[in-house]
Amino acid sequence: MEKTGFSTEEVIQSRKAKKFNLWLGMIGMFMMFAALSSGFIVYTASGVDKGIKTILPNIFIWSTIVIVVSSITLHLAYQAAKAEKLGKQRLLLIATFALGVAFFCMQYHAWTVLVSREIYFINSNASQSFIYIFTGLHLAHIVAGLIVLVRCFIGATNAVPFQDNQFRMNLAVIFWHFLDLLWIYIYVFLLLNQ
Amino acid sequence: MSSTVISHGAAHHDAHNHHHETFLTKYIFSQDHKMIAKQFLITGIVMAVFAMVLSILFRIQLAWPDKDFPILEVFLGKWAEGGRMKPEFFLSLVTIHGTMMVFFVLTAGLSGTFSNLLIPYQLGARDMASPFMNMLSYWLFFTACVIMVASFFVESGPASAGWTIYPPLSAVPTSIAGSGLGMTLWLISMTLFIASQVMGGVNYISTVLNMRTKGMDLWKMPLTIWAFFLTAIVGLLSFPVLVSAVVLLFFDRSVGTSFYLSDLVVQGQILPNEGGSPILFQHLFWFLGHPEVYIVVMPALGLTSEVISTNSRKPIFGYHAMVYSLVGITVLSFIVWGHHMFVTGMNPFLGGVFMITTLIIAVPSAVKAFNYIATLWRGNIRFTPAMMFAIGMVSFFVSGGLTGLYLGNAALDINLHDTYFVVAHFHLVMGSASIFGMLCGVYHWYPKMFGRMMDTKLGYLHFWLTFIGAYLVFFPMHFMGIDGVPRRYYSFTAFPFMEKWVSVNLLITWAAIVAGLAQVAFLWNFFSSIWKGKKAPQNPWGSNTLEWTTPVEHIHGNWPGEIPTVYRWPYDYSKPGHDSDFIPQNVPHSETMSSNMAHDFEGNEDAIRIQNEWNKANNRETIEE
Numbered sequence: 110m111e112k113t114g115f116s117t118e119e120v121i122q123s124r125k126a127k128k129f130n131l132w133l134g135m136i137g138m139f140m141m142f143a144a145l146s147s148g149f150i151v152y153t154a155s156g157v158d159k160g161i162k163t164i165l166p167n168i169f170i171w172s173t174i175v176i177v178v179s180s181i182t183l184h185l186a187y188q189a190a191k192a193e194k195l196g197k198q199r200l201l202l203i204a205t206f207a208l209g210v211a212f213f214c215m216q217y218h219a220w221t222v223l224v225s226r227e228i229y230f231i232n233s234n235a236s237q238s239f240i241y242i243f244t245g246l247h248l249a250h251i252v253a254g255l256i257v258l259v260r261c262f263i264g265a266t267n268a269v270p271f272q273d274n275q276f277r278m279n280l281a282v283i284f285w286h287f288l289d290l291l292w293i294y295i296y297v298f299l300l301l302n303q
Numbered sequence: 304m305s306s307t308v309i310s311h312g313a314a315h316h317d318a319h320n321h322h323h324e325t326f327l328t329k330y331i332f333s334q335d336h337k338m339i340a341k342q343f344l345i346t347g348i349v350m351a352v353f354a355m356v357l358s359i360l361f362r363i364q365l366a367w368p369d370k371d372f373p374i375l376e377v378f379l380g381k382w383a384e385g386g387r388m389k390p391e392f393f394l395s396l397v398t399i400h401g402t403m404m405v406f407f408v409l410t411a412g413l414s415g416t417f418s419n420l421l422i423p424y425q426l427g428a429r430d431m432a433s434p435f436m437n438m439l440s441y442w443l444f445f446t447a448c449v450i451m452v453a454s455f456f457v458e459s460g461p462a463s464a465g466w467t468i469y470p471p472l473s474a475v476p477t478s479i480a481g482s483g484l485g486m487t488l489w490l491i492s493m494t495l496f497i498a499s500q501v502m503g504g505v506n507y508i509s510t511v512l513n514m515r516t517k518g519m520d521l522w523k524m525p526l527t528i529w530a531f532f533l534t535a536i537v538g539l540l541s542f543p544v545l546v547s548a549v550v551l552l553f554f555d556r557s558v559g560t561s562f563y564l565s566d567l568v569v570q571g572q573i574l575p576n577e578g579g580s581p582i583l584f585q586h587l588f589w590f591l592g593h594p595e596v597y598i599v600v601m602p603a604l605g606l607t608s609e610v611i612s613t614n615s616r617k618p619i620f621g622y623h624a625m626v627y628s629l630v631g632i633t634v635l636s637f638i639v640w641g642h643h644m645f646v647t648g649m650n651p652f653l654g655g656v657f658m659i660t661t662l663i664i665a666v667p668s669a670v671k672a673f674n675y676i677a678t679l680w681r682g683n684i685r686f687t688p689a690m691m692f693a694i695g696m697v698s699f700f701v702s703g704g705l706t707g708l709y710l711g712n713a714a715l716d717i718n719l720h721d722t723y724f725v726v727a728h729f730h731l732v733m734g735s736a737s738i739f740g741m742l743c744g745v746y747h748w749y750p751k752m753f754g755r756m757m758d759t760k761l762g763y764l765h766f767w768l769t770f771i772g773a774y775l776v777f778f779p780m781h782f783m784g785i786d787g788v789p790r791r792y793y794s795f796t797a798f799p800f801m802e803k804w805v806s807v808n809l810l811i812t813w814a815a816i817v818a819g820l821a822q823v824a825f826l827w828n829f830f831s832s833i834w835k836g837k838k839a840p841q842n843p844w845g846s847n848t849l850e851w852t853t854p855v856e857h858i859h860g861n862w863p864g865e866i867p868t869v870y871r872w873p874y875d876y877s878k879p880g881h882d883s884d885f886i887p888q889n890v891p892h893s894e895t896m897s898s899n900m901a902h903d904f905e906g907n908e909d910a911i912r913i914q915n916e917w918n919k920a921n922n923r924e925t926i927e928e
Contacts, residue, residue, distance in 0.1 A: 123514070126513035129508075130436065133504075133508055134501070136539060137542070140543040141547050144544035144587060147586075148547065148583055148587055156578075159578070230560060233561055233576075233577035233578040234578055235560060238562065242550065
């Protein structure tokens with residue numbers, strides 16, 4: 110993973126910088142959702158006929174619980190990686206992945222609930238279309254998160270050096286927690302505007 | 304005293320020289336910041352030439368609106384049947400010219416090149432924080448360029464809604480020819496471009512904050528690095544907003560949502576979209592669009608600061624003020640976007656707020672302009688081609704910036720909005736200034752990039768023709784704008800009030816052609832010097848920054864031995880008491896006892912005591928704490 114010929118100090122510095130990259134990337138991702146939030150507010154304020162005008166599907170409560178639990182399982186996987194318990198790490202990674210997939214399915218189910226109430230994506234009240242945009246874009250990030258989990262699993266299977274495995278897990282945990290918090294932000298934002 | 308660290312502990316890091324590289328990993332999918340910088344530069348230059356040719360084409364139409372040029376049909380085919388350019392194609396030309404110049408040349412070509420080259424070099428880092436992401440950033444940019452150029456080869460032609468792609472033209476595929484596949488390709492290209500810029504920007508910020516060499520605290524960083532750092536922050540916070548705007552636009556175009564569309568009739572057909580607001584797009588677009596102006600100009604300001612100080616052989620005037628000005632511009636850039644939308648029916652109170660924030664930007668901008676002039680004042684100026692372009696940059700920044708005061712005024716903007724006055728303003732303050740900043744950087748750091756020198760005489764020829772040409776092209780446009788001539792109009796003979804300006808258009812077009820031809824001198828100079836230029840010495844300009852302590856031949860990891868430690872700021876030029884007129888950043892104060900001053904020690908009592916002992920032994924005055 111690291112280039113040969115660099116001193117230990119330089120490798121540590123490089124890792125610190127890469128971790129920082131992830132934080133910056135998350136700021137960028139958050140800006141995208143912040144822009145959508147402000148777009149939603151501007152649009153919704155443009156007329157009395159705008160706005161969500163429905164109660165958000167209850168399945169969102171369950172999906173929120175699932176993603177919070179997945180954050181906990183991933184954190185435990187990270188602890189296992191730090192303790193060099195690769196078997197436990199793999200097991201917890203599988204659990205997190207399964208919860209991630211479950212979250213994806215639940216969000217999809219929420220869309221079907223909305224459709225059953227005749228709240229479509231193609232809609233003259235775009236405030237309602239925004240629900241699909243927020244959840245859809247978040248799901249796109251969840252897919253990226255699932256890919257990261259697969260990479261961590263490969264790291265735990267192929268016995269990459271301890272430091273590399275731990276570093277990968279550390280980045281994955283930060284990103285997954287971010288996805289968790291991002292969903293909570295979106296959900297609360299939509300709840301406040303329903 | 305030596306300005307080189309090449310021999311310094313060379314054995315320790317020999318491994319850097321023995322990195323096995325294939326042609327593919329060295330020149331194509333390189334992860335080395337120096338190679339990626341060259342890739343960005345050469346791609347940027349190719350895009351600049353392409354975009355310039357587009358501008359010459361539409362200038363021909365503007366100068367001779369009623370004349371046929373059969374040769375145009377040879378090159379443009381159905382877009383210029385009978386030798387006369389079609390109006391749809393004219394709109395495509397201005398759209399793609401703007402897009403390419405703003406994003407591909409002055410964002411990726413400028414920032415991508417010099418941030419990549421100089422951030423690791425000037426900070427004393429082996430490479431970027433994530434070399435892989437850096438490589439990915441370039442290839443995403445390259446793919447974006449290919450897709451944008453490819454849009455010229457689709458049947459309906461490239462996008463033609465203007466570089467700002469306002470809906471409904473951009474959101475309704477059937478509205479005009481360029482709204483079809485060309486627009487889709489534009490959106491795909493720009494999405495890849497944004498991904499590229501965010502990846503690059505993340506890397507730049509992280510490298511600046513985490514990978515500085517020992518002693519390089521923030522206040523010892525060259526102004527180039529400050530500019531790249533703040534530019535990357537602006538990009539990181541604003542580009543994702545454009546992604547959001549584009550996502551909504553994509554669904555309006557392709558799926559039938561109504562984020563931006565409402566009550567439209569196209570070719571006799573009532574569109575089903577209802578309830579959308581095109582103004583929403585403008586808000587989202589300009590939240591990126593205005594900071595983008597500073598993404599374009601701040602790196603140019605940074606490069607110019609370095610070149611002007613080095614070639615004036617003087618410290619930059621007001622280093623801290625220069626940094627705070629950049630910070631001020633960065634912050635203000637996010638709260639002025641509404642000045643692009645004064646005439647959209649905006650609440651006048653809100654317009655007033657945006658007007659005030661806009662006009663406040665004049666303060667940090669003026670600080671920079673005055674500091675440049677003060678740096679030049681009584682300097683031992685070396686008029687290298689890079690210095691000429693740097694001074695030219697300041698000239699454009701001032702003359703273009705002044706008209707910003709008029710346009711930023713909400714009341715005056717009612718008359719001036721969407722006229723040639725705007726075209727004149729941004730082509731001077733953003734276009735010409737940034738291009739000159741970029742060229743200044745190319746001439747100055749060419750020896751570092753290619754190990755060879757560019758030809759000076761060709762450089763002067765290039766400068767004067769381009770400098771005079773740019774003013775001849777853009778200055779007369781102010782008068783056209785004041786007369787109310789709108790931008791993006793295809794034929795000046797179609798409206799009687801515009802006909803009198805055809806003669807001015809003729810002058811502008813000839814000036815553009817001459818300035819365009821002047822770029823041949825640059826291209827010849829640039830490409831031939833790669834192989835035939837005079838071999839560069841290690842530090843050709845007598846500069847203080849760390850990149851000039853690296854070997855002329857590029858090596859992996861930049862320095863063969865340990866990375867040099869930094870002891871001083873980068874602007875110790877012509878320091879009284881020193882035997883040469885520059886002191887590189889890696890020279891410790893113990894080697895410059897005859898020129899040390901109290902503020903060099905930043906309150907370090909031991910250092911001041913040692914200095915005073917030396918002063919006493921050499922019959923010099925003691926320094927105060």
